[in-house]
Amino acid sequence: MKLYFITGNKGKQMEAKEKLSKINIDVVQKNLGYPEIQADSLEEVACYGVKHIQESFDKLFILEDAGLFIDGLKGFPGVYSAYVFHTIGCKGILKLMEKTSNRKAVFRSIFAYGQPGEKPVLFIGECPGTISETEKGSNGFGYDPIFIPGGKTRTFAEMQTNEKNNYSHRGKSLEKLMNFLEQ
């Protein structure tokens, strides 16, 4: 079975392709582009995207969205994580959290599965953790230097990809998608 991944991110497609090949699904990248709306939750963003794509695309597809939700900042940067990273960055987040004792945060990923004429099916993966006091490590990307997964003492940026993947929010949502497709 062929499954289109609507994304401009080759890395994401490769990750999904590798995983889903185990159940004989061929994940093909399709960079259609779709509007991401301003909303409070990843669910709303994903559902709007699916609906929009379905209007002009009649094959089976998936899309993915993710974000970092920080408790002490009322969920900020949330669905706007990419924009916030490119403006105020990790340094801005740390500044906002100075003297903040509640450092809980969660990385969240959502996969949406679209089928012609059907409502999207959603798969959510989460990685709870905390925001570090300073930036640490140089692996990974985005907020990795300031995110410590639950139960650990090192940031994602201080881990090798293999280790990080054990906790990955995207790994978890992808796993759920795979279980669904397998049945």
Place this chain on the structure above:
Amino acid sequence: MKLYFITGNKGKQMEAKEKLSKINIDVVQKNLGYPEIQADSLEEVACYGVKHIQESFDKLFILEDAGLFIDGLKGFPGVYSAYVFHTIGCKGILKLMEKTSNRKAVFRSIFAYGQPGEKPVLFIGECPGTISETEKGSNGFGYDPIFIPGGKTRTFAEMQTNEKNNYSHRGKSLEKLMNFLEQ
């Protein structure tokens, strides 16, 4: 002539109604709702909104969007001003700008005019100014307590509505819309 203002904000509609009544235009509020996309500019957000509304609404209408763009924060909070206000607020902005010497900012408003089958016509109003060192004043709303319009020493929140309106970004974009409609 009747002109629909697609907004959930009664205050905005009243402001436009008062102004445009001078040229015999009756501004009627219509709370249709439309998706606001994640984008870098107000122009993109407004154009997408107009296109979306035109799909199901065949009358003349306007919509408006606004934001605060801060130089030293690479334009943050920009088109996400409302979300950022409700999460990190004025205090968050001031924290991000600690030790930032470039305090330049601009309040920007855009009106989009939609006509059946036509591309939107856009009217932009700007109010340049600076971000104060502390919150001051209790009038107004949103970022008013930290925004000082160019050439002044007081924040918007320290001004009476009448005085503030002399500099208002929304007043300026509305003025441009009026001039256009008058011709």
